Amino acid sequence: MACDAWREKLDAYVDGELPSSEAAAMGKHLRECTDCAADALERVQMKRAVAVAGKRYQPSLALREKVQRSIAGRPRREKAWVWRIVALPAALVMLLSLAVGLYVDREITRRQRVYSELADLHVATLASGSPVDVVSTDRHTVKPWFQGKIPFSFNLPELQGTDFTLAGGRVSYLAQSPGAHLIYRLRQHEISVFIFQDRGEETAVSASGPVSTMSFTVESWTKNGLRYFVVGDVGAQDVERLSKLLRDAG
Amino acid sequence: MPDRRLPAATFEELALPLFDQLYNFAHWLTHDATEAEDLVQETYTKALRGFSGFQIGTNFRAWIFRILRNTFLTSRTGLKSTAFEDDEIEAVASTHPTPEAILIQQADRETVQQALTEMAVPFREILLLCEVEEMSYEEIAQVLAIPIGTVMSRLYRARKALRTLLLEKFKGGPSGV
Numbered sequence: 001m002a003c004d005a006w007r008e009k010l011d012a013y014v015d016g017e018l019p020s021s022e023a024a025a026m027g028k029h030l031r032e033c034t035d036c037a038a039d040a041l042e043r044v045q046m047k048r049a050v051a052v053a054g055k056r057y058q059p060s061l062a063l064r065e066k067v068q069r070s071i072a073g074r075p076r077r078e079k080a081w082v083w084r085i086v087a088l089p090a091a092l093v094m095l096l097s098l099a100v101g102l103y104v105d106r107e108i109t110r111r112q113r114v115y116s117e118l119a120d121l122h123v124a125t126l127a128s129g130s131p132v133d134v135v136s137t138d139r140h141t142v143k144p145w146f147q148g149k150i151p152f153s154f155n156l157p158e159l160q161g162t163d164f165t166l167a168g169g170r171v172s173y174l175a176q177s178p179g180a181h182l183i184y185r186l187r188q189h190e191i192s193v194f195i196f197q198d199r200g201e202e203t204a205v206s207a208s209g210p211v212s213t214m215s216f217t218v219e220s221w222t223k224n225g226l227r228y229f230v231v232g233d234v235g236a237q238d239v240e241r242l243s244k245l246l247r248d249a250g
Numbered sequence: 251m252p253d254r255r256l257p258a259a260t261f262e263e264l265a266l267p268l269f270d271q272l273y274n275f276a277h278w279l280t281h282d283a284t285e286a287e288d289l290v291q292e293t294y295t296k297a298l299r300g301f302s303g304f305q306i307g308t309n310f311r312a313w314i315f316r317i318l319r320n321t322f323l324t325s326r327t328g329l330k331s332t333a334f335e336d337d338e339i340e341a342v343a344s345t346h347p348t349p350e351a352i353l354i355q356q357a358d359r360e361t362v363q364q365a366l367t368e369m370a371v372p373f374r375e376i377l378l379l380c381e382v383e384e385m386s387y388e389e390i391a392q393v394l395a396i397p398i399g400t401v402m403s404r405l406y407r408a409r410k411a412l413r414t415l416l417l418e419k420f421k422g423g424p425s426g427v
Contacts, residue, residue: 011406015380017387046409047381053362054382057277063287064269067294071262151263177267197267198384222384225311 006036014043114174115231119216121172122192122231125181131190132168132183142169142182150178154195154226157249163187164242175199184242191232191242198227219243261301264310265294271383272318278378279322279371289325293318312385312392319375319393331371357416365415373408380405 006029012018013026030037125131134145139156147153149171159166165185172181172194179196217239219230230243272293277286297304297314304313322328357365366374379385379393387401394401 011409012387012402015387015405043409046412049357049359049362050366050377050381050412051384053359053366054278054378055274056363057274057283057286059270059273059287059290063273063290067269067291068262068266070291071265071294071298151267199267199270225309 003033003036006033007039010036010040010043014040014047114229115216115218117174118192118194118218118229118231121174121181121194122190122216125170125172125183125192126190131170133170135168137166139166142166145169146171146180150180152195152197152226154180155249156182157245159245162241162245164191164245186232186234186238186242189232189234189238191230191234191239193242193246194229194231196227196229198222198225221247223247261298265297265314268311268314272314274382275315275375275378276318276322278366278374279319280325280327281367282327285325285327289318289322292321296321309389309392311383312389315379315383315393316395328371357419361416361419362412365412365419368415369408369411372404373411376401376404377408377412 006026009018009022009026013023018026030040134142136142136145139158143154143156146169156166163186167183167185167190169180169182172179174194174196177196177199179194182193182195184191184193216231216233217236219239221228221243228243228246230239230246232239232242269290273286273290276289276293277283280286280289293314297317300317304310323331366377369377376390376394379390385393387398387405390401390405391398396404
């Protein structure tokens with residue numbers, strides 16, 4: 001049966017492991033074949049069910065402290081303390097709001113919560129007098145600015161030949177962890193790109209294409225241990241275009 | 251897959267953000283809070299000791315998960331989890347959506363957790379790495395120290411086993427593999 005060849009690749013497809021050319025062909029096939037589409041849907045739902053069920057155990061605070069003590073005090077760059085001082089109060093607030101949030105609803109609204117938090121950050125940043133701390137349209141200026149301010153590094157795309165421009169960046173926090181907040185311009189719109197370390201638990205949301213939430217379009221994915229979010233009041237197509245540029249930049 | 255972190259990143263900066271995930275994984279492997287705590291602590295100690303041997307630019311997450319898993323395998327509980335042979339990949343079973351498949355789709359969180367608990371360790375761990383940790387096949391291959399082809403076939407069998415277990419639960423049949 002002709003579909004057998006497709007089915008063999010269905011797992012790799014839903015795991016995001018098919019090369020893009022094959023994935024495109026698969027996408028086309030799934031739009032035409034209801035049997036395979038139903039099969040793909042079942043696999044995606046199974047993945048989702050395991051992802052939800054698998055996040056089950058929380059470590060105790062005592063263990064966290066014990067481990068933290070055992071590895072703390074190793075030589076570190078002086079600069080790193082700067083963001084720690086800033087991060088601590090922010091982290092405490094985040095921790096409290098997270099703890100409350102976790103009680104309210106663990107799974108169903110988690111994605112919504114992360115997205116609203118990011119949407120709030122996006123709006124608050126644009127409303128502030130100085131939305132960016134490093135003002136530059138040059139990715140080669142913006143990227144190194146983050147060095148020492150956040151515990152990871154990332155690549156930014158070349159925008160020449162596209163209608164996006166980079167406005168600048170700032171350090172942002174999501175669920176106690178520092179990350180990069182970049183602002184891009186498209187026509188009259190501003191789009192926020194957030195990059196955090198992928199912590200699984202708090203920041204995990206299923207990456208299933210752009211989602212509209214409270215008049216914003218959000219897209220999220222993970223790559224190389226980093227979790228990306230693109231938030232903007234532009235259409236899904238524009239968000240997807242910028243997301244693709246970012247994905248390809250790595 | 252390169253893990254583009256700062257060359258100067260300290261162990262703490264790399265390892266601490268993974269604490270919750272490592273604990274969750276450890277608890278799933280051991281099925282016991284105390285053992286999971288010991289396992290996580292030992293993992294951090296070993297990783298810190300071996301950090302100088304960690305190659306910057308390679309994947310830290312896969313590296314530390316691998317340490318945790320190897321530590322588990324040499325523990326008392328780990329040794330009891332039976333040795334495992336990867337078979338040749340079977341012919342892809344036809345999984346046309348049946349009424350059973352639709353039931354599986356409605357499996358609640360607790361049922362799925364129960365099924366995962368009952369699974370053999372090699373199946374449970376690969377599902378957790380793939381679905382919960384959202385690791386790529388390449389990363390999973392590093393953690394489990396197996397070729398990518400084996401990752402794919404084991405994942406296939408793990409998913410099939412999970413489906414079977416869930417189906418049994420819906421039919422009210424005997425639980426356990």
